[in-house]
Amino acid sequence: MAACYGAGALSSLLAWWSGRLALGVGHLAALAGAVVGLGVSLGVLLGDPGRTLTQPLPVVFPFARLSLSVDGLSAYFLLVISLVAVAASIYGPAYLRAHSPDAGPARQAAQVVALNVFLGCMAFVCCAGDALSFLLCWEGMTLASYVLVVSDDRDGENARAGLLYMVMAHGGTALLLVAFLALTERAGAFDFTALRVAAGGLDSATRTTLFFLALGGFATKAGVVPLHVWLPRAHPAAPSHVSALMSGVMLKVAIYGILRFAFDLLAPAVEPLPSSWGWTVLVVGTTSAVLGVLYALQQHDLKRLLAFHSVENIGIILIGVGLAMILWRREIAGGALATVALTAALLHTVNHAAFKGLLFLAAGSVLCRTHVRNMEELGGLARRMPWTAGLFLLGAIAISALPPLNGFVSEWLTFQALLGGASHFRGPAGLSIVFSAAMLALTGGLAAACFAKAFGVTFLGRPRTPHAEHATEAPPSMIAGMVWLGAVCVALGVAPGYAMRLLDAPTAELLHGPGASAVVTARGPLVLSAALTPSGTNATAISMTVVAALLIALTAMAWVLRRGLRRAPQRGAPTWTCGMSPTARFDYTATAFAKPLRLIFATLYHLRREVIRETAGTPYVVRRIHYTGEVMDLAETQIYHRVERGISGLSQAIRARSTGRIHGYIAFVLGALFVALLLFGVGPR
Amino acid sequence: MNPETVQTIIDDLGALLLFTMILIIAARQISHAIHAVAAQSLLIAIAGAVLATATGNEDLWVIAGVTLAIKAIVLPWVLHWVVRRLNVRREIEPVIAISATLALAVGVVVMSFHLSASLGPVRQAITGNALPVGIALTLLGVLVMATRKTALTQMVGLFASENGIFFTAMAVTQGMPLIIEIGVILDVILAALVMTIMVLRVRSTVDADIADLDRLRG
Numbered sequence: 041m042a043a044c045y046g047a048g049a050l051s052s053l054l055a056w057w058s059g060r061l062a063l064g065v066g067h068l069a070a071l072a073g074a075v076v077g078l079g080v081s082l083g084v085l086l087g088d089p090g091r092t093l094t095q096p097l098p099v100v101f102p103f104a105r106l107s108l109s110v111d112g113l114s115a116y117f118l119l120v121i122s123l124v125a126v127a128a129s130i131y132g133p134a135y136l137r138a139h140s141p142d143a144g145p146a147r148q149a150a151q152v153v154a155l156n157v158f159l160g161c162m163a164f165v166c167c168a169g170d171a172l173s174f175l176l177c178w179e180g181m182t183l184a185s186y187v188l189v190v191s192d193d194r195d196g197e198n199a200r201a202g203l204l205y206m207v208m209a210h211g212g213t214a215l216l217l218v219a220f221l222a223l224t225e226r227a228g229a230f231d232f233t234a235l236r237v238a239a240g241g242l243d244s245a246t247r248t249t250l251f252f253l254a255l256g257g258f259a260t261k262a263g264v265v266p267l268h269v270w271l272p273r274a275h276p277a278a279p280s281h282v283s284a285l286m287s288g289v290m291l292k293v294a295i296y297g298i299l300r301f302a303f304d305l306l307a308p309a310v311e312p313l314p315s316s317w318g319w320t321v322l323v324v325g326t327t328s329a330v331l332g333v334l335y336a337l338q339q340h341d342l343k344r345l346l347a348f349h350s351v352e353n354i355g356i357i358l359i360g361v362g363l364a365m366i367l368w369r370r371e372i373a374g375g376a377l378a379t380v381a382l383t384a385a386l387l388h389t390v391n392h393a394a395f396k397g398l399l400f401l402a403a404g405s406v407l408c409r410t411h412v413r414n415m416e417e418l419g420g421l422a423r424r425m426p427w428t429a430g431l432f433l434l435g436a437i438a439i440s441a442l443p444p445l446n447g448f449v450s451e452w453l454t455f456q457a458l459l460g461g462a463s464h465f466r467g468p469a470g471l472s473i474v475f476s477a478a479m480l481a482l483t484g485g486l487a488a489a490c491f492a493k494a495f496g497v498t499f500l501g502r503p504r505t506p507h508a509e510h511a512t513e514a515p516p517s518m519i520a521g522m523v524w525l526g527a528v529c530v531a532l533g534v535a536p537g538y539a540m541r542l543l544d545a546p547t548a549e550l551l552h553g554p555g556a557s558a559v560v561t562a563r564g565p566l567v568l569s570a571a572l573t574p575s576g577t578n579a580t581a582i583s584m585t586v587v588a589a590l591l592i593a594l595t596a597m598a599w600v601l602r603r604g605l606r607r608a609p610q611r612g613a614p615t616w617t618c619g620m621s622p623t624a625r626f627d628y629t630a631t632a633f634a635k636p637l638r639l640i641f642a643t644l645y646h647l648r649r650e651v652i653r654e655t656a657g658t659p660y661v662v663r664r665i666h667y668t669g670e671v672m673d674l675a676e677t678q679i680y681h682r683v684e685r686g687i688s689g690l691s692q693a694i695r696a697r698s699t700g701r702i703h704g705y706i707a708f709v710l711g712a713l714f715v716a717l718l719l720f721g722v723g724p725r
Numbered sequence: 726m727n728p729e730t731v732q733t734i735i736d737d738l739g740a741l742l743l744f745t746m747i748l749i750i751a752a753r754q755i756s757h758a759i760h761a762v763a764a765q766s767l768l769i770a771i772a773g774a775v776l777a778t779a780t781g782n783e784d785l786w787v788i789a790g791v792t793l794a795i796k797a798i799v800l801p802w803v804l805h806w807v808v809r810r811l812n813v814r815r816e817i818e819p820v821i822a823i824s825a826t827l828a829l830a831v832g833v834v835v836m837s838f839h840l841s842a843s844l845g846p847v848r849q850a851i852t853g854n855a856l857p858v859g860i861a862l863t864l865l866g867v868l869v870m871a872t873r874k875t876a877l878t879q880m881v882g883l884f885a886s887e888n889g890i891f892f893t894a895m896a897v898t899q900g901m902p903l904i905i906e907i908g909v910i911l912d913v914i915l916a917a918l919v920m921t922i923m924v925l926r927v928r929s930t931v932d933a934d935i936a937d938l939d940r941l942r943g
Contacts, residue, residue: 703820706879707871713864717840 066152067129070159074125077118077163084115085542094169107231109169112545113304117166117296119542120390123528124288124397125159128281131401131521135281138515139408140192151191155282158184162285165293170231171220178216178293182209182261185290188282189274201273208270212260216297219253222246223305232305239306247306248314254301255320262294264358265328266675268351272335275350276343276413280404281521283343287350288397292389295357302365303550311369318365325358326476331674333486334644337493337637338671340630341413342403345494346396349439352483353392359476360385360454363461368551370464376554377460382547383556384453387539391446391532395438398525402432405514405522406498410507415494415630420503424511429499431522436491438529441484444588446532449539451484486637493633501627534588631669638671646672731779735896738772739858742892743834746865749885750830753817758881759804765888766796773895784903785895791910792891800884800917807877807921811928818874826872830865837861855896862889876924880917887913 084093097106110118132155136148161180168174186209190202224230227238239247256267263271275283302317332351339345363381370378405428406421407413422429438445441452458477462470503509513519532539544555615622638645649669656663745765752758773789776782819826834857841857866886870879891909 702879703871703874706867710864710867710871713867714836717860718836 066149066156067132070129070132070156071126073156073159073163074122074129077122078126080110081115081119081122082542084110085112085119085545097173105170105229105231106173107169108164108167108173109232110167112547112549113296113299114166116386116542116546117292117389118163120292120393121159121162121166121289123390124285124393124525127397127401127521127525128155128285129159130524131284131404131518132279132281134515134517135404135408136279138518139279139404139411147191150187151279154184154187154191158188158282158285162289162293166296170229171224171235172230175213175217175220179213181290181293182206182213185274185278185282185286188286189278192277192279198277201270201277205270205274208260208267212257212267214257215253215260216257219250219257219301222250222253235305240309242306244308244314247308248316251301251306251314251317252320254306255298255317258294258297258301259324260294262291262298262354262358263328263351264324264354265331265351266679268328268332269673269676269680271351272339272344272347275347276341280343280400280407283347283404284397284400287347287400288393291350291354292357292393295354295361295385295389298358298361299550302361303368313365313368315366318362318367320362321358321365322362322473322476325355325360325362326479327355328352329355329359329483330479330486331644333483333490334637334641335671335673337486337490337634338645340415342406342415342418342494342498343400343413345415345490346399346403349399349487349490350392350396352487353388353396353439356451356454356480356483357385357388357392359480360388360457363454363457363473364551367461367464377457377464378551379547379553379556380453380460381457382551383540383543384450384457386543386546386556387453387532387536388447388450390539391438391450391529394525394528394532395435395445395447398431398435398522398529399439401518401522401525402428402435405518406432406511408518409511409514412505412507415497417505418498418503418508419501419624419627420499420508421511422499424503424508425499425513427519428514428522429495431519431526432499433495434526434529436495438533440488440491442488444533444584444591446529446536449533449536449584451480454480489637490634493630497628497630497633502622502624504624504627534585536584631667638669644674646674646677648672728779731775734775735772736854738768738775739854739892741768742858742862742888746862746885747827747830749881750826750865750869751823753823755808755817755875755877755881756805758817758878759801759808762804762881762884762888763797763801765885766792766800769888769892769895770797772892776895784906787903788895788906788910791907795910795914796884796888800913803917803921804877804880807924810925811877817878820872820874826868829868829872833864833868834861837864856893859889859893859896862886862892865889876920876927880920880924883916883920884913 080093093108093110095108097108136151140147157180161177161184164177165174165181168177186202186206189205190198192198223235223238226241227234229235239250242250260267275286278286298321302313302321307313329352332348332353332355336345336348336352339348360381360383364378364385367378367381403413405425406418409425410418410421412418434445438447441447455477458473458480462473462477464470465473503511540556547553548555617626638647647669648671649667652666653662654664654666655661742765745761745768748761749758749765752761770789770793773785773792777785777789817823837860838854838857841860863886866882866884866889869882869885871882873879873882887909894906894909
């Protein structure tokens with residue numbers, strides 16, 4: 041098994057170099073790495089419980105031993121990464137060729153190398169057995185994805201997005217660095233086992249400080265509100281299969297970090313986690329979920345909309361994580377609820393990776409055929425790109441948490457955990473958990489509305505521009521990549537029982553309690569029910585397979601009925617449009633579709649709109665109306681703009697007082713050194 | 726070599742180092758200052774070699790060799806080359822008078838010895854008077870940077886200051902890990918490279934020196 045892992049590492053190493061040869065070879069190497077990763081993770085997850093693969097790495101630094109260690113949690117996230125990586129590396133070459141045919145070999149090589157580095161680093165972050173290799177891979181992941189973000193189109197927008205991403209990511213890394221170094225300094229070593237021992241001796245204030253440092257670092261990467269501003273800019277800028285990876289997987293690596301820190305490295309020996317941790321994560325998760333979907337609703341850029349949905353879904357995952365933190369070791373029922381919450385979060389992790397990957401890939405094939413990202417310029421693509429449309433619809437159903445697909449399963453489990461958890465608390469605590477559940481319900485509804493808009497405006501109706509009119513279906517290899525993720529979505533949705541078995545190892549290891557399949561009844565692939573109620577009744581049981589079968593039966597019945605009832609002769613005629621000939625301008629636009637929600641949530645949106653009328657002579661004859669509307673991000677206006685103003689004000693003040701004479705500055709340094717030496721050097725004799 | 730001999734040698738070298746530092750400060754021509762800094766680097770290389778024989782640490786030999794090659798030969802040569810290339814006036818232009826700088830330098834040296842006297846426990850682990858000499862060299866290098874106008878003399882000051890740090894590190898730890906020493910030397914090379922390029926570019930494009938940068942102030 042260790043040898044197999046070594047091969048995975050080697051193949052991804054090989055991929056970096058072969059990337060110079062051609063797109064195809066590089067992606068093939070990435071695919072090989074992903075498949076090996078898949079094998080390793082499945083091997084660990086389905087093997088003996090509690091088994092951990094460890095593989096010491098060659099000594100690079102004299103002061104630290106590096107190692108890889110794959111336990112249940114690592115293996116699970118490795119699985120998630122590999123699932124999407126397989127799709128992305130099948131999809132990638134055709135996309136890059138079709139999207140930017142004029143790209144030079146240097147740029148293509150850079151993209152392939154960065155992609156392989158990115159994938160390798162993500163996998164190794166999850167498998168890192170010590171703080172140093174964790175941080176190195178984390179940084180490699182950031183840098184490689186930065187290269188990918190700025191590589192796609194050479195325009196200022198991408199460069200700015202990349203810069204913002206870089207700044208935010210490094211801010212986060214700085215926090216992580218502090219957290220890790222504080223631990224390694226106490227432990228005197230870098231490996232996680234030593235850190236765990238060192239964390240055992242911390243007092244609770246230090247522990248909490250360290251946790252919040254780490255949480256801040258990981259939350260920046262995860263794109264949690266209000267640290268999400270880089271995400272909707274950077275993700276759409278990357279090539280689509282990379283967007284799929286960033287959105288679907290890279291954010292999950294941050295979730296991995298949070299879980300690793302909270303339940304493993306920093307967790308107290310026997311007591312429950314400090315209650316501030318879980319509540320913070322829960323509140324932050326709820327906020328991200330609601331705000332993410334609300335901002336997503338008002339986006340008309342297809343990829344940007346998807347990026348905002350990532351904020352939402354990370355929020356949903358964090359709700360589960362936060363709830364697990366709150367409940368862990370606090371409840372009487374043997375830790376069943378915490379396990380359910382964690383199971384929900386982990387399940388949503390893989391589900392989100394699958395459907396968000398699928399959606400980004402579908403958006404990518406729209407983009408590479410039309411070269412337009414704005415939905416208002418698309419339309420009518422369902423006829424021209426039937427496969428893409430069908431797969432996008434599949435992903436949309438999944439992300440809207442509709443049965444029988446996978447999004448429903450995990451959100452439903454999250455609900456179960458939330459409602460079950462609320463009954464354990466009295467007063468405001470219980471109420472806020474219920475509130476969180478209500479917000480989750482709202483999120484689900486809004487997501488459905490958002491995807492009704494995204495799918496309807498992009499794929500239905502008439503083409504609004506020639507770009508959309510002349511679109512053709514994407515090449516088969518791209519479709520193959522999407523079909524793979526679509527199949528994952530369906531499989532996880534219809535037979536969630538099998539997924540539960542994969543979740544056993546991570547949940548049992550993290551919570552030192554029962555595994556996922558012990559608390560979530562999943563009889564075979566069929567019935568799904570959280571065993572929460574004390575009497576053991578299965579009131580909340582849902583059989584996903586039966587639901588799927590029922591839906592199929594209903595559809596078939598409706599179809600048969602329609603065929604059977606079609607007696608009257610049919611006559612084709614254009615739609616009656618008051619005597620005008622129908623044009624694409626008659627269709628619902630994305631802006632119009634989102635209007636009611638824009639009005640309801642106007643306070644959150646900071647609407648800015650402008651209507652210009654061009655009239656001909658009299659005000660009653662309107663020739664043309666220009667409408668521009670813009671939604672401002674609350675976090676951006678309230679936090680970031682203020683910070684920006686503060687910093688520029690400060691630097692203005694400094695500039696007014698600085699002389700610009702270099703000798704003065706050096707003399708200042710010298711004087712400061714002098715004073716410091718005199719003050720602190722002479723101290724104790 | 727017995728420890729006392731080593732200590733005597735290091736002390737003598739320290740005295741010589743201080744003397745070269747005074748030479749740098751008192752130099753009225755750039756080339757003199759460059760020669761002095763080269764001599765200083767040579768002394769540091771010798772100190773490294775002495776410590777290497779005394780402690781049997783092979784890494785110190787490497788460091789002494791590299792110091793000799795880079796700091797005593799290559800960098801002074803580069804500085805001379807820049808002087809020739811720029812065709813600047815050969816005189817040093819001080820910000821404050823050289824005599825005043827010398828007076829300040831005396832104060833710095835006295836203070837360093839006074840300071841290191843208070844660091845009793847640390848001093849015992851150290852070869853001779855290396856610590857106060859190192860501190861004095863470092864601070865005096867910065868003093869040179871602060872009180873000289875042209876960029877070239879500031880480079881000389883930076884190298885002198887760096888020599889001081891190097892000497893302290895070498896004497897205090899009896900040889901740091903090789904990788905750190907190599908890193909420090911690389912640092913110096915890079916700094917020299919960047920500063921040389923800066924000086925040449927600034928001179929060739931706007932015909933100004935670093936001292937005139939305050940004109941850029943908005």
